[in-house]
Ligand SMILES: [Zn+2]
């Protein structure tokens with residue numbers, strides 16, 4: 221088993237440009253055993269590009285055809301953009317399609333968007349980050365129809381702040397509540413490697429959060445690049461695996477038809493060199 225990439229956006233995502241077939245060919249070239257896609261389905265967003273959802277009947281059909289053409293299994297996941305007033309709509313949506321894997325992410329809150337920047341208006345850095353974690357806590361306490369929480373501390377990607385870095389200790393208490401709830405509900409987190417390609421130059425979440433998650437008994441963790449372009453497919457997976465090993469994780473997870481499967485991190489090196 222070679223470690224595959226479990227967070228991938230194609231040009232079916234409003235902000236993605238990666239061609240589905242391009243990813244499939246890249247995965248085959250790398251000798252991966254399967255490909256996973258997790259395009260966006262945002263609920264309650266104020267960003268008009270994200271209000272329109274994919275035609276999933278056509279999407280599943282297209283994936284099936286590519287799977288047969290290239291003879292490599294394709295796992296169809298989705299990245300939900302969660303909003304607390306849309307729980308029922310999200311549940312209905314997830315009930316309609318046979319997804320393999322569901323990431324639930326916070327991309328906005330209080331009717332304001334991170335990407336568009338209005339979330340940060342009238343808040344200083346500490347208030348913005350704290351509010352983000354409060355919104356995330358509300359999600360894990362009241363919504364359980366997902367497999368892993370997306371990019372747990374990625375609020376640092378946005379915001380008009382000169383130094384986007386955050387001190388883990390300042391938010392330890394609320395992060396503990398979030399992690400404990402995720403574990404209690406039998407859910408997981410992901411290690412999202414996109415941050416190492418960005419200004420913050422760190423993983424989402426950062427090492428201290430991963431250490432704490434493990435210390436609290438967290439075992440379910442997937443890994444993904446959050447690639448939006450073919451060129452970023454599998455980026456940072458090697459570094460992410462090394463980080464997970466250094467924190468003491470023995471296995472990583474992936475999902476097939478919403479059932480968790482584990483891959484050992486202790487097997488001898490794969491042909492990819494790690
Ligand atoms: Zn996201």
Ligand SMILES: [Zn+2]
Pocket residue numbers: 227229299446
């Ligand atoms: Zn994403």
